[in-house]
Amino acid sequence: MYRFQKAIFSHTSITISHKCVTLRYINSKNLKSKYDAVIIGGGHNGLVAAAYLARSGRQVCVLERRHIVGGAAITEEIIPGFQFSRASYVLSLLKPEIIDDLDLKEHGLKLHFRNPGSYTPLRQHYWESTKRGRSLTLGSNYDENREQIAQFSEKDAQNYLHYERLLFNVVKSISPLMDVSSHTLMEEFINKNILQKIITICTHKELRNAVLALSSMRSETRDLYLFLTASISSILDEWFESEPIKATLATDALIGTMADCNTLCTGYGLLHHMMGNIDGRLGAWAYPEGGMGAVSQAIAKSAVSSGAEIYVNKCVKSIVLDGNNNVRCVESSDGLEIETKLVLSNATPSVTMNLLPENSFTSRYRRTIQHINYTSPVTKINVALSRLPSFDADPTTSSVEMPHHQATIHLNCENTSLLNEAYQDGFNGRLPKRPMIEMVIPSSLDKTIAPPGAHVCLLFTQFTPYKLAGRSWTNEVKEEYANIVFDSIEDYAPGFKSSVVGKEVLSPPDLEEIFGLTGGNIFHGSMSLDQILLNRPASYGWDTYSPETPVGGLLMCGSGAHPGGGVTGMPGKLAALHAIRNKNNS
Numbered sequence: 001m002y003r004f005q006k007a008i009f010s011h012t013s014i015t016i017s018h019k020c021v022t023l024r025y026i027n028s029k030n031l032k033s034k035y036d037a038v039i040i041g042g043g044h045n046g047l048v049a050a051a052y053l054a055r056s057g058r059q060v061c062v063l064e065r066r067h068i069v070g071g072a073a074i075t076e077e078i079i080p081g082f083q084f085s086r087a088s089y090v091l092s093l094l095k096p097e098i099i100d101d102l103d104l105k106e107h108g109l110k111l112h113f114r115n116p117g118s119y120t121p122l123r124q125h126y127w128e129s130t131k132r133g134r135s136l137t138l139g140s141n142y143d144e145n146r147e148q149i150a151q152f153s154e155k156d157a158q159n160y161l162h163y164e165r166l167l168f169n170v171v172k173s174i175s176p177l178m179d180v181s182s183h184t185l186m187e188e189f190i191n192k193n194i195l196q197k198i199i200t201i202c203t204h205k206e207l208r209n210a211v212l213a214l215s216s217m218r219s220e221t222r223d224l225y226l227f228l229t230a231s232i233s234s235i236l237d238e239w240f241e242s243e244p245i246k247a248t249l250a251t252d253a254l255i256g257t258m259a260d261c262n263t264l265c266t267g268y269g270l271l272h273h274m275m276g277n278i279d280g281r282l283g284a285w286a287y288p289e290g291g292m293g294a295v296s297q298a299i300a301k302s303a304v305s306s307g308a309e310i311y312v313n314k315c316v317k318s319i320v321l322d323g324n325n326n327v328r329c330v331e332s333s334d335g336l337e338i339e340t341k342l343v344l345s346n347a348t349p350s351v352t353m354n355l356l357p358e359n360s361f362t363s364r365y366r367r368t369i370q371h372i373n374y375t376s377p378v379t380k381i382n383v384a385l386s387r388l389p390s391f392d393a394d395p396t397t398s399s400v401e402m403p404h405h406q407a408t409i410h411l412n413c414e415n416t417s418l419l420n421e422a423y424q425d426g427f428n429g430r431l432p433k434r435p436m437i438e439m440v441i442p443s444s445l446d447k448t449i450a451p452p453g454a455h456v457c458l459l460f461t462q463f464t465p466y467k468l469a470g471r472s473w474t475n476e477v478k479e480e481y482a483n484i485v486f487d488s489i490e491d492y493a494p495g496f497k498s499s500v501v502g503k504e505v506l507s508p509p510d511l512e513e514i515f516g517l518t519g520g521n522i523f524h525g526s527m528s529l530d531q532i533l534l535n536r537p538a539s540y541g542w543d544t545y546s547p548e549t550p551v552g553g554l555l556m557c558g559s560g561a562h563p564g565g566g567v568t569g570m571p572g573k574l575a576a577l578h579a580i581r582n583k584n585n586s
Contacts, residue, residue, distance in 0.1 A: 041346030043071025047299040048572030054306035065315035075293025079502040083449035085292040092276030102302040109298040111286040112445035119404040121393035134393035152242035176210035178563035182545035227267035243415035260423035287442040326552035373526040374519030377463035384501040389493035411437040429469025466508040478505040523565025547575040
């Protein structure tokens with residue numbers, strides 16, 4: 001059977017099937033005419049919100065326009081026999097309290113933790129000309145990390161432990177802010193007098209934790225300011241002299257961002273991606289068994305078990321308001337009206353705004369939302385392989401997985417200038433000659449997602465513009481770009497191209513069309529300093545803060561709301577808790 005599949009997919013023109021394993025969702029004929037809350041979009045945040053609201057006793061329904069829930073956190077069989085995490089591809093930022101609150105492990109969530117976590121092979125001419133190391137592997141063992149870095153610089157090897165400790169201290173200081181909504185921070189703390197602030201801190205656990213964490217900062221204050229305002233290049237230049245370590249660390253700051261190493265304020269991206277504490281392992285990343293869709297499926301099962309109703313193939317056409325600018329009902333594309341006083345939107349702010357009457361916002365508010373930066377540099381390529389890649393830097397002689405196969409594999413990371421050149425290509429509307437590539441092979445640990453001996457390979461590549469100069473993202477252009485990426489991989493792992501069974505290329509317009517990601521932006525909007533914290537999704541110019549909107553009864557629960565992108569679940573949780581508190585206080 002597998003040889004037959006390979007013969008089919010060896011052709012340039014590939015027929016892709018879309019299969020997925022889903023829950024037995026409630027049939028749409030049972031959709032009621034009235035609910036306490038309607039959630040637009042069945043992405044992971046929408047499902048988290050549904051679960052919390054259902055547990056509070058609300059009657060909740062989730063309306064998802066696709067045939068599968070999960071948004072960008074899905075698993076689909078796009079090539080027969082291979083289960084792909086089609087968009088998001090590795091897990092770290094999902095909050096431990098959400099896993100516990102929603103009993104996600106009891107609902108099937110199983111994680112495969114990676115160690116090492118990072119592998120950067122170097123091209124042969126690099127190690128031959130410099131007489132230094134062939135590759136850089138980083139994991140959880142300090143001594144092994146030190147030995148790896150010392151191949152390139154003894155000074156960097158000594159600095160790395162101090163750098164990592166500093167990074168974790170800064171992250172610990174600001175991560176409690178991710179557990180508090182912007183509305184809570186402003187309305188329940190900043191806008192109150194001293195006595196009210198003291199009372200609020202005593203009664204609001206999450207806010208108390210955030211205030212205590214920030215007030216305990218001493219020497220880290222300067223470093224936090226640096227990470228929030230400086231370029232990732234200037235930050236790393238303070239600590240390191242060898243290019244492979246700087247380029248490898250820089251990718252965490254640039255991932256999903258149309259920026260180069262010299263762009264100001266790129267340091268925050270690095271902090272954001274270090275905030276994971278999954279299973280109590282700070283900064284660890286894991287592959288969910290069954291792919292990222294298994295995360296969404298576990299959340300959906302938890303929501304359904306608490307009474308939430310989930311409907312797929314149900315696209316919302318509009319949010320209907322009453323005469324006081326409050327939510328009255330939602331209307332589906334097939335003409336159904338569902339009465340509700342509470343809507344939580346898991347869609348991007350731009351998509352959400354387009355569901356509302358034009359006169360529901362002031363012109364200033366509308367302009368603010370319209371000017372959110374959705375620029376995307378990402379093209380995701382999902383690849384089915386007949387065998388593991390063997391890297392020249394660390395060749396393998398058998399089909400047995402080596403430790404570096406389970407890591408995030410960084411390609412074209414010999415130096416930061418390569419990242420900057422790729423960005424410049426994308427900025428000018430061109431396909432990058434040497435893209436920034438993050439390769440992961442989740443089947444190295446998860447044996448449920450590929451045929452025996454074969455592997456799932458996921459390529460997260462940058463910098464590809466949404467709009468190309470002088471042409472568009474046709475199938476021919478996508479094939480051209482895939483060849484550029486595969487040729488790059490071939491430089492590190494000869495024979496890679498001959499192992500390709502089939503592929504799917506998802507350009508920024510594809511990510512927008514399939515997953516509803518405006519501009520193809522994986523975070524529902526840039527995670528730049530002007531679009532995080534109180535400014536997420538935007539600075540409204542009045543006293544309206546996430547998850548609230550100027551429309552009564554409409555909350556934002558997707559990654560476009562605070563605390564932002566990644567599979568965290570927090571925008572969904574914060575929106576649900578906000579709704580629950582408001583109901584209890586009314």
